[in-house]
Amino acid sequence: MNWNWKQKWPISLVVIFTMLFSAVLTAAATEPDVPSAVMADAGSTAEQAAGSAAERETESAAEKDTDSETEQAVEKATEQATESVTEQATESETETATESATEQTDESETEQATESETETAAEPADEKDTDSAAEDGAGDETEIESESDSLTDNSDDEVTADPEFPGSISPEDLTAAAHEHSWSAEWSCDENFHWHECGAEDCPVTVCGEKDGYGEHIYGDDGVCTVCGCLGPDSRPARTAAGAVPTYQEAYEAMIALKDKYPEGMAWTNFTPYGSQGELGDSYVWKGGRIYGSNRGVGCAAFSFLLSDAAFDSLPARVIERGGFTLEDVKVGDILRVNGNSHSVIVLQKSEGGVVVAEGNYNKSVHWGRVLTRAEVLNADYVITRYPKGYVPSDESDADTVVEEGTEGNLHWSLTKGGKLTISGSGMMPNYSAAQLPSWNGYGVSAVVIENGVTSIGDYAFYQSTALSIYLPEGITRIGQNAFDGSALISVTIPGTVGVIGDNAFHGCGNLASVTVSEGVKTIGNNAFRGCTSLTHIDFPASITSVGSGAFMDCVNMTRVRFMPGSGKAILGGGLFARCQRLISVTLPQTADCISDNMFESCTALPTLYIPASVTSIGENPFVSCVFLKYIYFGGTEDEWNSMASVPLKLALQSKGTTVIFNAAFDDPFAPDPDDPGDFWPDEDGKDPVEPDDGDSAHKHNWSAAWSSDETGHWHECGTGCSITDNRNKDGYGVHSYGSWVVDVKATASQDGSRHRDCTVCSYR
Secondary structure, three states, X not given: OOHHHHHHHHHHXXXXXXXXXXXXHHHHHHOOOOOHHHHHHHHHHHHHHHXXXXXXXXXXXXXXXXXXXXXXXXXXXXXXXXHXXXXXXXXXXXXXXXXXXXXXOOHHHHHHHHHXXXXXXXXXXXXXXXXXXXXXXXXOOOOOOOOOOOOOOOHHHOOOOXXXXXXXXXXXXXXXXXXXXXXXXXXXXXXXXXXXXEOOOOOOOOOHHHOEEEEEOOEOOOOEEOOOOOEOOOOHHHHHOXXXXXXXXXXXXXXXXXXXXXXXXXXXXXXXXXXXXXXXXXXXXXXXXXXXXXXXXXXXXXXXXXXXXHHHOOOOOEEEEOXXXXXXXXXXXXXXXXXXXXXEEEEEEEEOOEEEEEEEEEOOEEEEEEEEEHHHHHOOOEEEEOOOOOOOOOOOOOOOOEEEEEEEOOEEEEEEOOOEEEEEEOEOOOOOOOOOOOOOOOOOOOEEEEOOOEOEEOOOOOOOOOOOEEEOOOOOOEEOOOOOOOOOOOEEEEOOOOOEXXXXXXXXXXXXXXXXXXXXXXXXXXXXXXXOOOOOEEEEOOOOOEEOOOOOOOOOOOOEEEEOOOOOOEEEOOOOOOOOOOOOEEEOOOOEOEEOOOOOOOOOOOOEXXXXXXXXXXXXXXXXXXXXXOEEEEOOOHHHHHHHOOHHHHHHHHHHOXXXXXXXXXXXXXXXXXXXXXXXXXOOOOOOOEOOOOOOOEOOOOOOOOOEEOOOEEEEOOOOOOOOOOHHHOEEEEEOOEXXXXXXXXXXXXXXXXXXXXXXXXXOO
8 A cells, every 4th residue: 555545545434434424314304203212222333333343444554554644534534423323323324324334344343233233223113012012902023124124014914902892803813713622611720710721732822811711719608619619718728638538449338338227218209308308307418518509408419418428528529510521530429410400329339331329319219229321421410529630549450451352253352350341342142051151251250341232131141140230231122031140240220222131131149239120121021030139129110011920039128119100001920029028018010911820929028009900800819928918909990809809819818807998099109299399409598498478388499491691600590489699599500611712703904803602501692
């Protein structure tokens, strides 16, 4: 470099900066106003950038020449540049100035200055955009744009949500439009609120306050939330410390221990032993807390509550609605509300095929051992459980490990380590004989599960089996001869699809204490239940049209047999109840055709008998050794009786002192009571409300089938004169349980959209 250039280049540099700033000032006059914060930050950044560039130029010049004139010229130019940028530069100006400076300086230093300027200028813009998004409820993320796009107005392309219009659609909704909510029927909760969780994967709703059913706890007097069953903070420590959660076996033993106190067939209605005529009180108050506003009951509710308290003491209860549970979720000791929310049963045992239950007010009496199939369990209106969420009993083991398996015809069978025999497939089960039994015979079977698809139980299929229980699905049409002859069964439920119970089907089942025959069964074969010495009570449906000879012979502990009134003719075989020495109550089919020979032979405890008018013939001596038979009530006339009864029969009855009463009315033991109050007591003191205008007449609830509702919950209203004013204590009360959102109108760039969701129970929108 020659000396003349050394003298002139500082002057040239000043000229260049002067021209540059003139251009910048001209451009600034056409740009929109920039917030002062941006100006300040941009100026500061530009000052740092200019200072850095000047410093590098100074260092370069100093290395080559130490002339003081050059240094002064550079310092002067730098000072002018810094002051000018600080006072006037906008974000765009700063970048332009920086770009010009970079042409004269090192490229890498220029990139650092440019990045610093962009970040500094973007920070205030981010804050402004974020605040605006928060006010609009959109929650958008601010995007840093390039210089050419930063001033472009994109507001028409944004979708915002109006907080005053709950149907509007937010960007979050659009992002998650493909997500289908699957709200759990079971409640989740914390100390203050409850809600339903979404079970679908990747649910975008993470804030509990936005989840389905979200609401604040509503505590009853017992400290339990009347909506979700959560314990209040004051009652939780005392309730949970009241006792450890039992195992399945412990719960079963606690409940079954009450069987002697409340035996099979004991009278149990909504009037007695708890109720208006009850010796045990007007209602039973249980320890599990309120269920839909009630913790008292009579009839089936009282019985279930009583057994539940025996198993769980003071452990709190919670409700799982239909659809929120599977058969696998149901546990021993759980209460099922069935038959259209009109009947309660409590689970004694459980298997893959269903559950074994105990119940009060089953045909107005106590009944142990009825089986509900898987389908019936899943159709329950709700489950009341006292097990904590996620509880796994300590007696769970590897009992379900398969140890043996095989085939029989079209059917497959498997046996687990715990003794459960499962038979699956389609079609009829083969018939066997005492000399040729199925391949599962000889193993230690404790329970039998017949799966859907199997249509019959073959002859001798479970002859002398060690199985204690069996689960028969709907679809079984026939139980073959001697199918369970001599087996160890303690209970059996026969589905209504079974047309025929074969001869000797349950003959000699000495442990059989519970038999439930469903409506639809028509034919009971000869000796079908003969010698079932543990059977004390049995009821048959109105569909029965034929009962074979000796069907209940030698059931020495049988005390009661009842047939529901039907419309079809019923044919009764000979010796039907012979040698049932403890039989004291018989209700014959009201369409029975005859009283056969030896029908009641040696029924030494039978005091009375009603014979329907449909009977047209009486055997030679059906009442041999009926020494305590004092009255026979005949539904027909005296002439009809005389035309049937032989002279030897009349003399035999006369010798025993038996009186025959004609034209006797039938007292149907299955007839509903028109004054039945129901099994739940919803109000505070457990007493039925009283009509305001008549203190002596008890008010009967007349709950509407239609739903009433408000913004929080739904319920059924009672008719006029009801004293219940708190909606939470009314029938069916519950907090709304909403389904998924449905978009009615999609949002556009110029208008908001709308959407709705309905309560899955009452359709409140």
